[in-house]
Amino acid sequence: MTPATSAAPDAAVPRASAATLDRFSYDDDIVRKFLFATLIWGVVGMTVGLLIALQLANPFFNFNTQYLAFGRLRPLHTNAVIFAFAGNAFFMGCYYSTQRLLKARMFSDALSRFHFWGWQAIIVSAALTLPFGFTQAKEYAELEWPIDIAIAVVWVVFAVNFFGTIVKRRERHIYVALWFYIASIVTVAILHIFNNLSMPAGALKSYSIYAGVQDAFMQWWYGHNAVAFFLTTPFLGLMYYFMPKAAEGPVFSYKLSILHFWSLVFMYIWAGPHHLHYTALPEWASTLGMLFSVMLWAPSWGGMINGLLTLRGAWHKVAQDPILKFFVVGVTAYGMSTFEGPMLSIKSVNALAHYTDWIIAHVHTGALGWNGFMTFGMVYWLLPRLFQTQVYSKRAMELHFWIASVGIVLYVVAIYSAGVTQGLMWRAFDETGRLQYPDFIETVLKLMPMYWMRVVGGAFYITGMGIFGWNIFKTWATRPAKYEVPVIEAAPLAPKYVETHPVTPAATAWGRFNQVQWHRAWERAPMLFTVLTVVAVAVASLFEILPTFLIKSNVPTIASVKPYTPLELAGRDIYISEGCFNCHSQMIRPFRYETERFGEYSKPGESVYEHPFLWGSRRIGPDLAREGGKYPNLWHVRHFENPRAVTAKSIMPAYSHFLTEPLDFDVIQKRVDAMAMVGVPYGDAVNKAPAMARAQAKDVAAAIASEGGPKGLEDKKIVAIVAYMQRLGRDIKVTATASAPAVGRSGGSH
Amino acid sequence: MKLSDIMAAAGLSFYAQVALVLFLIVFVAIAIRTFLPSRSRELDEAARLPLEDGPVLRPSLQER
Numbered sequence: 154m155t156p157a158t159s160a161a162p163d164a165a166v167p168r169a170s171a172a173t174l175d176r177f178s179y180d181d182d183i184v185r186k187f188l189f190a191t192l193i194w195g196v197v198g199m200t201v202g203l204l205i206a207l208q209l210a211n212p213f214f215n216f217n218t219q220y221l222a223f224g225r226l227r228p229l230h231t232n233a234v235i236f237a238f239a240g241n242a243f244f245m246g247c248y249y250s251t252q253r254l255l256k257a258r259m260f261s262d263a264l265s266r267f268h269f270w271g272w273q274a275i276i277v278s279a280a281l282t283l284p285f286g287f288t289q290a291k292e293y294a295e296l297e298w299p300i301d302i303a304i305a306v307v308w309v310v311f312a313v314n315f316f317g318t319i320v321k322r323r324e325r326h327i328y329v330a331l332w333f334y335i336a337s338i339v340t341v342a343i344l345h346i347f348n349n350l351s352m353p354a355g356a357l358k359s360y361s362i363y364a365g366v367q368d369a370f371m372q373w374w375y376g377h378n379a380v381a382f383f384l385t386t387p388f389l390g391l392m393y394y395f396m397p398k399a400a401e402g403p404v405f406s407y408k409l410s411i412l413h414f415w416s417l418v419f420m421y422i423w424a425g426p427h428h429l430h431y432t433a434l435p436e437w438a439s440t441l442g443m444l445f446s447v448m449l450w451a452p453s454w455g456g457m458i459n460g461l462l463t464l465r466g467a468w469h470k471v472a473q474d475p476i477l478k479f480f481v482v483g484v485t486a487y488g489m490s491t492f493e494g495p496m497l498s499i500k501s502v503n504a505l506a507h508y509t510d511w512i513i514a515h516v517h518t519g520a521l522g523w524n525g526f527m528t529f530g531m532v533y534w535l536l537p538r539l540f541q542t543q544v545y546s547k548r549a550m551e552l553h554f555w556i557a558s559v560g561i562v563l564y565v566v567a568i569y570s571a572g573v574t575q576g577l578m579w580r581a582f583d584e585t586g587r588l589q590y591p592d593f594i595e596t597v598l599k600l601m602p603m604y605w606m607r608v609v610g611g612a613f614y615i616t617g618m619g620i621f622g623w624n625i626f627k628t629w630a631t632r633p634a635k636y637e638v639p640v641i642e643a644a645p646l647a648p649k650y651v652e653t654h655p656v657t658p659a660a661t662a663w664g665r666f667n668q669v670q671w672h673r674a675w676e677r678a679p680m681l682f683t684v685l686t687v688v689a690v691a692v693a694s695l696f697e698i699l700p701t702f703l704i705k706s707n708v709p710t711i712a713s714v715k716p717y718t719p720l721e722l723a724g725r726d727i728y729i730s731e732g733c734f735n736c737h738s739q740m741i742r743p744f745r746y747e748t749e750r751f752g753e754y755s756k757p758g759e760s761v762y763e764h765p766f767l768w769g770s771r772r773i774g775p776d777l778a779r780e781g782g783k784y785p786n787l788w789h790v791r792h793f794e795n796p797r798a799v800t801a802k803s804i805m806p807a808y809s810h811f812l813t814e815p816l817d818f819d820v821i822q823k824r825v826d827a828m829a830m831v832g833v834p835y836g837d838a839v840n841k842a843p844a845m846a847r848a849q850a851k852d853v854a855a856a857i858a859s860e861g862g863p864k865g866l867e868d869k870k871i872v873a874i875v876a877y878m879q880r881l882g883r884d885i886k887v888t889a890t891a892s893a894p895a896v897g898r899s900g901g902s903h
Numbered sequence: 904m905k906l907s908d909i910m911a912a913a914g915l916s917f918y919a920q921v922a923l924v925l926f927l928i929v930f931v932a933i934a935i936r937t938f939l940p941s942r943s944r945e946l947d948e949a950a951r952l953p954l955e956d957g958p959v960l961r962p963s964l965q966e967r
Contacts, residue, residue: 176960254952326945328952397953407950411937419926635964641957689926696922 174642175323179252181636183265185539187245188532190273192622194241195528197280198233199618201226203611208806209773210604212796215806220284222806224732228295229283234520235293235383237276242528243387244272244311247334249535250394251318254328256643260317264310271307275300286730287357290765291372293379294348298359301349308345312338319679323643327679329410332686333390335679336418339687340382343694348375352764354827355820358726362831365760366433366708369768370426374694377425384519385487386417388527389456392484395531396463399476405462409455416452418686420445422693427498430507431742432768433757435707438697439500446498453491460484475550479530482558486522490515505580508738508772510600511572514565521561521614529553529621536628541636545627549620557617563610571603580746588749593775594800711758714884716833717877719821719842720849724877726824727870729767731808738769739778739881752779752882759885762833774805779882786853787860789875811871812863816850818843849876 207214208223215222248265252258259265278300282288288295296304315338319327348371351359361368397404404410426434426442461484464471471477493515497506506512536544544550578596581589590596717725728734741747743754755778760766769776784792791798794812796805825842829835838845847867853876854867866872936942 250953253956256957324952326949326952328949330953394953397950401954403947403950403954407946408937411946412934415930415933419930637964639959642960643957689929692922693926696918 173644175645176640176642177258178638178640180248180259180262180265181539181638183259183262183269184245184249184535186269187241187248188535188539188625190269191238191241191245191528191532192625194233194237194276196615196618196622198230198238199611199615201230201233203608203615205230206604206608206611209804210601210608212804212806217807217809219286219731219808219810222731222808224735224806225284225286225288227732227735228288228292229280231293232279232283232295233276235379236279239384239388239520239524239528240272242524242531243337243383243391244268245535246391246395246531247315247387250330250391251315251334254324254331254394255318255322256324256641257318257322260314260321264314264317268307268311268314271303271310275303275307278303282357286732288730288732289349289351289359289361290729290732290734290767291348291361291368292376292770294345294372294375297357298349298351298353299357301345304345305342308338308342312342316680316683323645325646327682328393329404329407329414330390330393331679332414332682333386333393335683336414336686336690337382337387337390339683340378340386340422340690343687343690344375344378344382348372352827352831354824358820358824360824360827360831361765363764363766364831364833365763365766366435366757368764368766369429369432369760370434370438370698372766373428374422374425374698377428378422380516380519381417381421381424384524385421385491388487388524389413389417391527391531392456392460392480395527395534396460396480396484399474399480399530399534400464400467400470402463402465402467405459405465409459413452413456413459416455417449418689419693420449420452422690423697424449424498426697427503428770429768430498430500430503431744432740433755433760435757438707441697443498443500447495449491450495453494454488457484457488457491460487475547475554476530476533478554479526479533482554483523483526483530486518486526486561490519490523493518504742504744505576506572507742508769509572509575509579510568510603510771511576512771514568514572517568518561518565521557521564525557525614529557532621532625536625540628540632542628542631542633545624545631549624553617553620553624556620557614560610560613560615560617563613564607565610567603567606567610571600571607574599574603579750580744582746588746591750593750594803597773597804598802708757708761710761711756711885713887714759714761716762716828716835716838717880718845718849719825719838720846720853720873721877721880722824722828723816723818723821723846724873724875725767727811727874728877733777734767734769736769736771736773736805737775737777738772739776740768741776741778747776751776753885756885759882762828764828764831764833777878777881781879781881781883785860786857786875786879787862789878790857790862790866790871793871793874811874812866812869814870815868816870816873818846818868821846846873853879 204214204221205223205226208226219225248259275296279296282297282300283295287297289297294301315334319331350362352362353359361371363371393404393410423445424442426438427446428442430439430443432439461481464477464481467477471481496502497512497515533544533550575596578590578599583589716722739755741751741754748754755768760768788799790812792800793808795807795809796803822839822842825835825838829839835842850867850872853872854865857866857872857875858864937946
């Protein structure tokens with residue numbers, strides 16, 4: 154290990170004279186570590202993806218075990234691909250490019266190592282908790298509160314290391330790639346903290362402090378910006394460094410990249426509510442989200458064009474160089490998915506696409522194409538530099554490129570057609586004015602050929618990953634016995650700025666203002682720049698968040714809506730831990746085909762006690778917002794035990810363990826207390842929740858037995874989840890003082 | 904009176920429009936500044952930063 158050496162104790166010499174130069178080396182060991190983590194988690198995340206794709210095509214692949222069921226593995230797949238695969242890829246490229254762009258070794262090797270091992274530990278804990286059913290039920294933020302705290306700590310360590318490096322840099326100008334990194338680091342921190350504010354109710358259980366409409370709003374403010382600031386801006390930063398490197402020429406237009414940056418930072422943060430069109434979210438918020446999403450078209454395509462045109466004069470190389478091929482397809486996929494994103498945010502398009510597989514196809518264009526291919530190109534470019542040898546097989550790179558490209562095409566074509574088919578079937582009426590496909594299962598079975606085609610496409614892509622891994626391993630095996638560590642020489646930054654492009658001051662004050670020297674001074678202050686970015690993001694967020702939270706008319710309350718009973722709450726927790734929300738929404742939109750199929754549309758006031766909201770983001774199964782009272786208790790018991798006994802060809806996993814596993818009555822009190830802490834008026838239940846739960850469980854078990862079902866279920870999980878199912882959507886059917894399940898004081902705080 | 908009541912009574916919804924206008928102004932200012940001819944040379948040099956890796960001296964060896 155060569156420590157960074159400094160031959161210039163006297164740093165007061167201005168840069169222009171360059172009398173003394175610092176000598177230092179870069180830390181490439183950390184880059185190598187992140188490279189291997191990217192590969193390993195990429196294989197894991199995509200393999201889980203393939204497994205859940207198989208489960209949708211044939212429920213046999215749930216293997217009749219709760220730990221591998223779709224609802225539990227789906228968040229594992231999304232988290233692994235987003236935070237483990239793409240996350241490690243970003244850190245890899247970030248650590249490589251930051252050091253070089255700032256002409257400085259990272260601030261602290263120890264912090265770099267802590268960041269690496271901390272992040273891997275978080276991924277492992279995610280892989281251990283999600284299959285066991287520990288989840289917050291918020292998309293891409295499923296991890297429970299202790300892991301959330303660990304994420305915040307590791308992220309702060311990363312930020313300190315990164316900004317420390319900026320402070321000790323030897324390059325005056327902060328290159329645009331670094332701006333994108335800065336925005337990503339600060340914004341992800343803000344998003345993560347505010348979305349994950351929750352009230353713990355046990356070591357691995359918590360309830361969001363927000364409820365219903367507000368929780369949904371926070372979640373999609375986070376969810377959309379996780380896509381923006383974890384999968385888009387970091388990779389744009391990487392694009393602005395690695396594309397010029399691979400093309401051996403500067404970016405097409407640096408000015409365009411500056412505009413690209415600011416317009417993304419200004420606009421992205423507003424766009425989240427388009428995920429909640431036609432839900433109980435107030436109209437103004439979703440319209441605002443749509444407006445900003447549509448405007449995002451311009452900067453996104455500006456960025457894509459800037460990336461592609463960076464290859465001007467190098468297009469002849471694209472045919473020969475697989476690295477450039479990966480980059481070209483990656484950037485094109487960015488263009489395609491950012492064309493589609495604004496399109497999907499338009500309300501009339503969204504009405505068709507929302508809750509369908511169209512959204513799944515959309516995200517995979519981005520993830521497989523943009524994040525995947527940019528990562529592959531970057532890794533192949535880094536391999537010879539990090540391992541100081543030739544890439545083992547260029548032909549394998551070509552093969553990887555083609556097989557993965559075919560995989561993407563098969564995947565997205567299949568799932569786009571599945572999504573559109575689904576959307577059109579849901580809304581189809583026949584000539585007599587009745588739903589053409591009243592049975593939801595019909596609209597699912599129609600998709601099976603496309604689901605199988607997705608499996609084939611995914612298998613192609615994973616085969617490409619296999620080739621990728623093999624090539625990396627073979628390259629690594631031919632590395633030299635010792636790595637060379639180049640020693641770099643560069644002048645330290647002068648403490649006082651020396652203008653490299655002096656401008657003669659204008660005669661008038663207005664003229665001097667127009668020369669914007671003041672702004673140039675700002676730009677030399679990266680920490681100030683960071684603060685300004687935070688201000689932009691925070692201000693934009695607050696102008697959406699504050700009204701949603703504070704203007705009461707946005708969520709009109711309904712007097713008959715009461716909190717869940719302790720047993721129903723326990724059932725809701727089971728529903729959450731099984732990941733049922735991954736397939737079932739609890740949000741009926743105000744369309745005739747939805748109200749016809751599922752019942753009265755959902756009102757904002759219905760979810761005031763829903764911590765967290767459970768509106769879902771897609772429908773693989775029917776909506777459950779009005780499930781209560783639709784079927785007898787025994788129907789639910791049979792349905793959980795074996796879905797295919799009730800609905801032929803259902804693709805739902807079996808939950809027979811509900812009938813055998815005991816319900817833990819002892820934890821119920823803690824959970825009711827936690828709900829009371831976040832403002833749910835539980836009244837008496839805060840003292841005697843377990844007794845209340847046992848009494849209701851006895852009633853439910855007796856009802857099941859009287860319907861001819863199995864006896865002795867009063868202490869099993871099934872009674873809780875059946876109680877929850879039977880409660881869903883019933884409150885607004887009763888009048889204010891009638892027989893809503895009495896939980897505590899009626900009315901509560903409003 | 905709760906904080907939320909006070910905020911609700913304050914009628915702050917027009918702030919969103921104000922923020923929108925502020926953002927637009929800032930953005931236009933950045934755009935104008937970026938395309939000022941006096942900045943061309945500086946920005947062209949900045950664009951070349953990824954390509955300038957600095958002189959390399961006496962490579963030393965590192966245990967792998």
